[in-house]
Amino acid sequence: MSHRKVTSLEVAAKAGVSQSAVSRVFSGASASEKTAKKVRAAAQELGYRPNVLARSLITGRSRxxxxxxxxxxxxxxxxxxxxxxxxxxxxxxxxxxxxxxxxxxxxxxxxxxxxxxxxxxxxxxxxxxxxxxxxxxxxxxxxxxxxxxxxxxxxxxxxxxDNLSGGKRIAEFLCAGGHERIGHISGWSGSSTGQDRAAGFAAGLRGAGSALIAQLDGMYSREGAVKAAREMVEVHKTDALFVGNDHMAFAVMDTLRGELGLSVPDDISIVGYDDVPMAAWAAYDLTTLRQPxxxxxxxxxxxxxxxxxxxxxxxxxxxxxxxxxxxxxxxxxx
Amino acid sequence: MSHRKVTSLEVAAKAGVSQSAVSRVFSGASASEKTAKKVRAAAQELGYRPNVLARSLITGRSRxxxxxxxxxxxxxxxxxxxxxxxxxxxxxxxxxxxxxxxxxxxxxxxxxxxxxxxxxxxxxxxxxxxxxxxxxxxxxxxxxxxxxxxxxxxxxxxxxxDNLSGGKRIAEFLCAGGHERIGHISGWSGSSTGQDRAAGFAAGLRGAGSALIAQLDGMYSREGAVKAAREMVEVHKTDALFVGNDHMAFAVMDTLRGELGLSVPDDISIVGYDDVPMAAWAAYDLTTLRQPxxxxxxxxxxxxxxxxxxxxxxxxxxxxxxxxxxxxxxxxxx
DNA sequence: GCTTGGCTTGCAAACCTATGCAAAAGGCGG
DNA sequence: CCGCCTTTTGCATAGGTTTGCAAGCCAAGC
Structure with a gap:
């Protein structure tokens, strides 16, 4: 029932040295092998471990x-x-x-x-x-x-x-794939990553002589992505979508295949961003740009x-x- | 360039009170409204916030x-x-x-x-x-x-x-579904959860007059589950599987549908455990026992x-x- | 043998706050 | 105005460590 913590002072007493000596041994400062040995033995016996709080307080670094x-x-x-x-x-x-x-x-x-x-x-x-x-x-x-x-x-x-470059390369990939009506379900447009990927993607399309049919904000959420996916298909008749991250891309694929009865990639191509482990799972098998x-x-x-x-x-x-x-x-x- | 932290002592000086007064105001101990006001004003002006490390050191609770x-x-x-x-x-x-x-x-x-x-x-x-x-x-x-x-x-x-009861109810559900060759891909058998679910499942089968065709350890990993799934189908010809958690169940479904060309649930039924959000996604639509x-x-x-x-x-x-x-x-x- | 120089070592202050204790202040009835 | 009780306040200590400083030790060089 001895919940009390063992302090360096007690170790010092047992080892027959000063408290500073104990401190030096445990903080890696210079100490003779002789005292270090005594200190370590005493510490071991008492079950002493330095109190990180006290250390942090004095060093000013909490680690x-x-x-x-x-x-x-x-x-x-x-x-x-x-x-x-x-x-x-x-x-x-x-x-x-x-x-x-x-x-x-x-x-x-x-x-x-x-x-x-x-x-x-x-x-x-x-x-x-x-x-x-x-x-x-x-x-x-x-x-x-x-x-x-x-x-x-x-x-x-x-x-x-490199979100700009990533978006651009995805655009080029989709254009090379022969798609005509390409849309983008972006990440939250208030985030730099969402903006950059969208900008890179648009630039890539332009560079390949194509253009964006529609862009909707998916807000990085499944709900946002699902809503956007419906609109992309029903209103804008897209045949390819770049989705701002994998997390949303899974929601998009679920919606396209389940609710809308489309086939991926036969009816519509999907590309994501991140390459999370799940992207490699057979259920999705998602083409995506890897963030290392x-x-x-x-x-x-x-x-x-x-x-x-x-x-x-x-x-x-x-x-x-x-x-x-x-x-x-x-x-x-x- | 004043990286120095503001201490309660400085606040005390500025407010014209003692350091203890400052401490009491910030730790919610008793203090007159008059001094509390002075202290808060001074603290606000100096940008003072109590040092949690020092507090923890003395109270003995780090929170x-x-x-x-x-x-x-x-x-x-x-x-x-x-x-x-x-x-x-x-x-x-x-x-x-x-x-x-x-x-x-x-x-x-x-x-x-x-x-x-x-x-x-x-x-x-x-x-x-x-x-x-x-x-x-x-x-x-x-x-x-x-x-x-x-x-x-x-x-x-x-x-x-309640892993025992959970396993049991899954067994009853699968039996009621008319399955003949029921297998179990268990969680790591060194874990109590894995053991309990398996035990409950086996008991449930016995209670329903059925028996376990085979049980393999999936180790809570995708790799383990995939390997087990193959063996369940190819060797044991199971028509229903209880998989020890959803995480493995996804891997099992991927393997069955992709690699082995089976249909779920027409060829084989799958039940998981956990009800993670992903279980509700269209790609898996997994029947599972919810852990609240x-x-x-x-x-x-x-x-x-x-x-x-x-x-x-x-x-x-x-x-x-x-x-x-x-x-x-x-x-x-x- | 004495000086010089390099390591170790102990002392004591510092880090910043909480809190027991006693003194001071405030409130109130008589 | 005094005595009594309650609340507020300041003093001083504690919490467990690191670290600058000075003293101590030991060996080497003359």
Missing amino acids: IIGLIVAYLDNQFYPVALERLSHALQEQGYHIMIFMASARGPDVDRVINELLDHQVDGIITASVGLTDALTERCEKAGIPVVMFNRGQQDRRMPEVTS VNQMVSATVGLLMDMINGESTARKIQIQGPLVVRGSAKIPKG | IIGLIVAYLDNQFYPVALERLSHALQEQGYHIMIFMASARGPDVDRVINELLDHQVDGIITASVGLTDALTERCEKAGIPVVMFNRGQQDRRMPEVTS VNQMVSATVGLLMDMINGESTARKIQIQGPLVVRGSAKIPKG
């Missing part, structure tokens, strides 16, 4: 990274979360996680709580920051990296895939570490991904 | 809950995570998250790090604990609740669905809070869920 994530129903984010978790653990950091809607007041409150907890850095996954928040973090000296989302006005560090999660995560963590160590200034990183051709869209000959 | 989760590719867990996050935030707690394989040495290291961080409680989602770890947590006085996983030998608090995530999360958080407040002893909670009948299994007449 905690705040992670804010919006959409967990989109498989891209659980996967990213898993990778981020491992990458940060390798660097000796831990994740304090928050769920927040992409916009709205949640983010405000959440950032406050993160600052209260003295986190060493913040990663926002698909979450936008208001200027006020950005400024607040800057003033607190806490680095922020935006994962898979940009911020046009502010020069905030961010890691994304591993590279994006590495870049994010690397950038954050640099900023924490004061080695780098804010940067924007874009990573190219390949178009993964599967069975949901007509394949150009040759 | 952090450690969450260990194994499978993030199974949609059940992102959903649960989201709910847990919200439920805990409502109680004023925060989540420190760790990814760990269901068994193996990860868990060991992770628990240590959680203890180092002085978490107030631990939730393990589908992760088993060795006896040594259990004991360590007990000795540290840190409550642990196991979510969606039990531990047969130890009297550790846990929250699950909301209730399970509420129970988990409630249990943990009780334990933290010393109001309750360890308990095991089981929650009933309905069988959600969709299109992946023959529906009994009447």
Whole structure:
């Protein structure tokens, strides 16, 4: 029933050294092998482990990274979360996680709580920051990296895939496939990723001598995508759709095949964006542009570490991904 | 460039009161409205927010809950995570998250790090604990609740669905559907959930005068499920399968329909377990037994809070869920 | 043997807040 | 105006660690 925590002082007493000696042994500072041995033995016997809270209080570094994530129903984010978790653990950091809607007041409150907890850095996954928040973090000296989302006005560090190029290559692929009536169900038009993919796609169509029949905002949600899909087919008679991410693309395919009785890709071609694991499942077999999660995560963590160590200034990183051709869209000959 | 944190002492100076007064205002202790006003004004002006680390150090409560989760590719867990996050935030707690394989040495290291961080409680989602770890947590006085996983030998608090009853009802449903050759692709047989569902299923079949043709371990993974599905069809000629969770059931359906060219449910019926959102998608339309995530999360958080407040002893909670009948299994007449 | 220089080591202050205790202030009836 | 009771306030300590500083130790070089 001894719930009391063992302190370095008790270890010191048992080992016959000073409390500082214990501290030095456990924080990796210089100490003779002789005392280190004594200390370790005493610690082992008492079951001592350093109190991270006290350490953080004095060093001013908590080794905690705040992670804010919006959409967990989109498989891209659980996967990213898993990778981020491992990458940060390798660097000796831990994740304090928050769920927040992409916009709205949640983010405000959440950032406050993160600052209260003295986190060493913040990663926002698909979450936008208001200027006020950005400024607040800057003033607190806490680095922020935006994962898979940009911020046009502010020069905030961010890691994304090359959305412009991606959209463009998808356009070229669909044009080469001989489609005549091409539509785009975009990601939320308030997000940089949604905008960039749409812009790249439109530019690609133009470059190939084609044009966009229609563009609807799918809001990154299944409901939005379903509604848009109906309109695309019934009103605009499209024969090909670029859908702003895989998560929506699955909803679109469900709607087309189930409710509307169409065949993919015979009646209509679908291309997504992300290449989440589910895209490879037989039920969807989705042609999509891959966002290289591993590279994006590495870049994010690397950038954050640099900023924490004061080695780098804010940067924007874009990573190219390949178009993964599967069975949901007509394949150009040759 | 004033990265220095504002302390309660500075606020006190500006407000013309003592540091304790500031502390009391922000920790909700008694204070006259007059001083409270002065303090809040000064704090506002300086941008002061209490340092949670220092607070935790002295109160001995960090208001952090450690969450260990194994499978993030199974949609059940992102959903649960989201709910847990919200439920805990409502109680004023925060989540420190760790990814760990269901068994193996990860868990060991992770628990240590959680203890180092002085978490107030631990939730393990589908992760088993060795006896040594259990004991360590007990000795540290840190409550642990196991979510969606039990531990047969130890009297550790846990929250699950009623897996025995669930398995039994699925068996009855399949028997009533007129199936003759019923197989079971189980969850990992080292897990209590996997065992209980299998046991309930077998009992249900016996009760209905039927018997299990074959049972194979799908290990909760897609690969395991795919392999098992092949063997079920090719070797055991099953006409109905209960698959230990939805995540595996999707893989089974992909394999049956794609690789083996079978029709579901005409050639073979499939029933899953969990009722993740994806089960309702047209591509799968999976008949499955629902695990009521909301209730399970509420129970988990409630249990943990009780334990933290010393109001309750360890308990095991089981929650009933309905069988959600969709299109992946023959529906009994009447 | 004494000086010089490099490691170790202990002392004590610092990090920032919460809180027990006693003193002060405020309210109220007599 | 006084005494009594309640509330508010300040003082000082505690919580567990890191770290600058100075003292101690030991070996090497003269």
